[in-house]
Amino acid sequence: MAMKKSFKGLFYTPYILWLAMFVIAPVALIIYYSFFDIHHQFTLSNYRVFFESGTYLTMTANSVLYAFLITVISILISYPMALVISKLKHRDLWILLVILPTWINLLLKAYAFIGLLSRDGLVNNLFEFFGIPAQQMLFTDTSFILVAAYIQIPFMILPIYNSMTDISDSYIRASSDLGATKWQTLTKIIIPMTMPGIKSGIQIVFIPSLSLFMLSRLIGGNKIITLGTAVEEHFLTTMNWGMGSTIGVVLIISMVVVMLFTNTKRKGRRS
Amino acid sequence: MDNRASKLGKFYIIFVFLLMYMPIFYLIIYSFSKGTTMANFDGFTLSHYGELFADKRMLAIFLDTILIALLSSLFSTIIGTMGAIAVHNTKRRHQRETLLSLNSILLVSPDVIIGASFLIFFTALKLPLGFWSVLLSHIAFEIPIVLLMVLPRLDEMSPSLINAAMDLGATSAQILSKIVLPFIQPGIIAGFFMAITYSLDDFAVTFFVTGNGFTTLSVEIYSRARQGISLEINALAGIMFVFSLVLVGIYYLIENHNLSSGRKLDRVEVPDR
Numbered sequence: 436m437a438m439k440k441s442f443k444g445l446f447y448t449p450y451i452l453w454l455a456m457f458v459i460a461p462v463a464l465i466i467y468y469s470f471f472d473i474h475h476q477f478t479l480s481n482y483r484v485f486f487e488s489g490t491y492l493t494m495t496a497n498s499v500l501y502a503f504l505i506t507v508i509s510i511l512i513s514y515p516m517a518l519v520i521s522k523l524k525h526r527d528l529w530i531l532l533v534i535l536p537t538w539i540n541l542l543l544k545a546y547a548f549i550g551l552l553s554r555d556g557l558v559n560n561l562f563e564f565f566g567i568p569a570q571q572m573l574f575t576d577t578s579f580i581l582v583a584a585y586i587q588i589p590f591m592i593l594p595i596y597n598s599m600t601d602i603s604d605s606y607i608r609a610s611s612d613l614g615a616t617k618w619q620t621l622t623k624i625i626i627p628m629t630m631p632g633i634k635s636g637i638q639i640v641f642i643p644s645l646s647l648f649m650l651s652r653l654i655g656g657n658k659i660i661t662l663g664t665a666v667e668e669h670f671l672t673t674m675n676w677g678m679g680s681t682i683g684v685v686l687i688i689s690m691v692v693v694m695l696f697t698n699t700k701r702k703g704r705r706s
Numbered sequence: 707m708d709n710r711a712s713k714l715g716k717f718y719i720i721f722v723f724l725l726m727y728m729p730i731f732y733l734i735i736y737s738f739s740k741g742t743t744m745a746n747f748d749g750f751t752l753s754h755y756g757e758l759f760a761d762k763r764m765l766a767i768f769l770d771t772i773l774i775a776l777l778s779s780l781f782s783t784i785i786g787t788m789g790a791i792a793v794h795n796t797k798r799r800h801q802r803e804t805l806l807s808l809n810s811i812l813l814v815s816p817d818v819i820i821g822a823s824f825l826i827f828f829t830a831l832k833l834p835l836g837f838w839s840v841l842l843s844h845i846a847f848e849i850p851i852v853l854l855m856v857l858p859r860l861d862e863m864s865p866s867l868i869n870a871a872m873d874l875g876a877t878s879a880q881i882l883s884k885i886v887l888p889f890i891q892p893g894i895i896a897g898f899f900m901a902i903t904y905s906l907d908d909f910a911v912t913f914f915v916t917g918n919g920f921t922t923l924s925v926e927i928y929s930r931a932r933q934g935i936s937l938e939i940n941a942l943a944g945i946m947f948v949f950s951l952v953l954v955g956i957y958y959l960i961e962n963h964n965l966s967s968g969r970k971l972d973r974v975e976v977p978d979r
Contacts, residue, residue, distance in 0.1 A: 450789030450849075457846035458811050461823030468826055516722055519715035529719070531958070536726055538950040542909055542927040543943045547729035550736065550744030550935055557732060557744075588726065638814065646816035649909055653931055663818045670822050670914065680826070683819050690814065 462687070469680035481681035491665075495685065498661035501580060502644035506591075508584040509640055510633065513591035517632075518625070520592075521599040530596060537589045545653045548582045549573065552654075574656030582654045583647055591636040598632025599625070634697040642690050662686050734947060737940035744935055754941040761938070764926070770837070771906065771922040778844035779901035785845070786852025786901075787894055791886070793853065794860040809850045820847055821914025828915060835917025843915050844905045851904060852897035859893035860886075892961070899957045 472478045485491045520529045536544070551557050552572040559569040572578050602625065610620045646663025662682055669679030732744070737755070741748040758764060789809070796802040812820060824846070828839045863886070871881050887894075909924035916925060923942070930939055 446788045446792040446795070449785045450792050450853075453785055453789070453846065453849055454805075454808050457824070457827075457842075457849075458808055461820075461827045462811070464826045464830060465819070465823040512722060515715070516719055519719045522715070531954075532723060533726075535950075535954060536730065538903060538907075538954055539730055539943075540907060540909075540924055540927065540946060542924050542931065543733060543939075543946065544729055546927060546931045546935075546939055546943070547733045549931060551729060551732055553743075553745065553935075555743075555745040585726075585729070588722075642814060642816055646818040646910070648818060649913075649928055653928075663816060666818045666822055667914075670825060676826065679822060683822055686816055686819055690816065690819075694814065 465680045465683045465687070467680075468676050469684045471677045473675050473677060478677075481677050484678070485681055485685065491682070494660050494665060495662060497659075498645050498663070499689070501576075501583075501659070501661060502641050504580050505583045505587060505644045506637055506641045508580065509587045509591040510636065512584070513588055513595055513636070514633075516588075517592050517595040517599055517629075521596055526600075530593070533589050533592050533596075541586060542649065544586060545582065545650055548578070548585075548654055552578055552582075573654065574658060576655070576659060579651060579655040579659050583644055583650055586647075586650070587640040587644065590639045594635040594639065595629055595632040598629040602628050638693060638697045641693055645686060645689065662689075730943075730947065733940050733943040737937060737944045739937065742935075742937060744937075744940070754937045755944070757938050758941045758945070764938075764942070767921050767923055767926050770920065771924075774837075774841055774844055774922060775902050775905040778841055778848055778905050779898050781845045782848035782901045783852050783894060783898045786849045786897055787856050787890070789849065789853045790856035790860055790890075790893075793857060809853055811850075812847050813850045813854075817908075817910030818914070821911040824911065825914045835915055836920040839915045839917070840912055840920060840922065843911050844908065847908070847911060848901035848904050851900045852894075855897035855900055856890055856893040859890040863889050895960050896957075899953070899960075902953070 469481055470477055470479065472480055516533075520526050520533070523529050553559075554569060554571065554573075558572060563569055606624055606628070607620060610624050615623065645661060646666070648661065648663040648667040651657075651659040651661050651664045662685065665682050666679050666686065669675045669682065736744045736747065738750050738752070739747045740751045740753070793802055793805050793809075796805065820843075824839070824843050825835075828835060828842075833839055833842075867885055867889070868881055871885055876884065907924075908922075909928060912922050913925050913928065916922070921929075923946075927939060927942070930936060
């Protein structure tokens with residue numbers, strides 16, 4: 436656009452100011468703080484503690500494992516969902532039904548599960564109906580993973596669905612004309628062509644799953660310590676910002692790694 | 707694979723949809739229960755809604771949340787739209803790519819990182835935690851999504867529209883207000899709504915930067931849920947569900963309206979691309 440220089444500057448200034456103040460400065464500050472201990476002394480001890488004490492490494496391994504399981508479960512449930520919805524007549528309407536739960540506050544959904552999974556909640560009642568004895572479900576790893584997957588599923592369905600609607604029908608027809616079975620069409624055509632969707636789904640689901648501290652508090656009952664829970668604890672409870680920042684830096688690095696592995700042109704959490 | 711969904715497929719999606727909606731309806735159904743837990747439905751009552759409306763503290767928090775959502779969306783829409791125009795105007799490709807990568811940092815960062823780093827930032831600036839820190843944080847994390855909603859519309863716009871206007875002697879301000887803004891308006895509105903939902907949905911960032919005096923609904927629900935079940939929260943869930951339905955409705959009305967008027971605009975466009 437050939438506008439006057441001064442006029443252009445008008446658009447750049449607020450946005451660049453935002454980039455500097457709320458994107459670059461906070462990331463720089465968190466890296467800076469990670470080199471200070473609780474007495475504001477410059478030190479590398481936070482990193483030493485992180486890599487030498489078994490607790491932090493186990494915690495990192497655990498939260499990667501949890502995030503991995505959450506991501507795998509949501510792909511397994513979402514992929515067939517996206518596949519079927521993309522073939523339905525009123526698919527726009529059905530996909531709207533997928534989006535709608537994402538407009539409900541996350542905390543309310545988590546709260547619903549406190550009721551559903553409690554000792555005399557609906558799930559245990561159903562279990563008893565089928566002759567399975569009631570069990571403690573709240574505050575277990577399984578329930579944490581399942582509830583997290585529940586919350587992430589719409590965010591996994593949407594990118595996969597988008598990449599499915601991008602596939603032209605003629606590919607599918609060509610493949611069946613050439614004698615491919617349904618299974619071959621799925622594994623040789625549809626899945627490879629929806630890889631970008633799966634990748635952006637992984638990006639959207641895996642990274643937040645590393646830091647779902649409200650879920651690990653409400654559903655995991657303080658037993659599950661993920662990287663996110665540890666950051667929250669160091670910042671808001673023990674006030675050891677240095678250690679919190681160090682864990683934050685580890686989180687940022689894992690985020691960058693995930694981004695590098697799943698990088699596609701698509702961006703945005705919910706697009 | 708034939709192009710219709712099989713019976714099994716339809717059965718599967720109905721099953722998953724039931725699972726997806728069950729927790730939400732479970733919450734709402736129990737908001738009408740006479741009991742005090744989400745275990746046995748003890749008969750119909752509206753008393754939890756009555757309690758909720760009589761709860762002055764809750765009402766104040768509700769209004770604060772709406773205020774934060776509207777104000778932050780307004781400012782982030784303005785700055786995000788300006789950012790989109792700035793990104794669109796970049797001459798070099800790598801410059802644009804760099805700006806877009808920086809833009810997406812806040813979109814992909816885990817919430818705790820955004821919250822923790824903003825907390826450090828506000829403390830370093832000696833800004834007291836409360837309404838202003840929450841408002842600034844919300845503006846900050848909503849800007850990138852607005853930019854992503856507006857930028858595609860700008861990229862769709864044919865340069866000949868601007869060239870024609872300039873040839874006809876329009877000033878930069880006129881080009882902006884008469885051509886660019888009307889053309890990208892659907893993107894701006896979509897961005898504004900996305901910003902509102904991001905704001906209403908946020909818990910983690912607010913939780914970090916809110917301090918002691920100020921709360922939003924998400925933070926309040928969290929602290930009450932940690933104390934256990936209170937059917938007043940269920941009533942709140944019912945109201946927020948209706949509220950989201952209304953928001954979704956408005957959003958899709960505007961979207962559809964824009965789609966039809968957007969197509970008209972596209973047809974007017976000079977056919978050179």
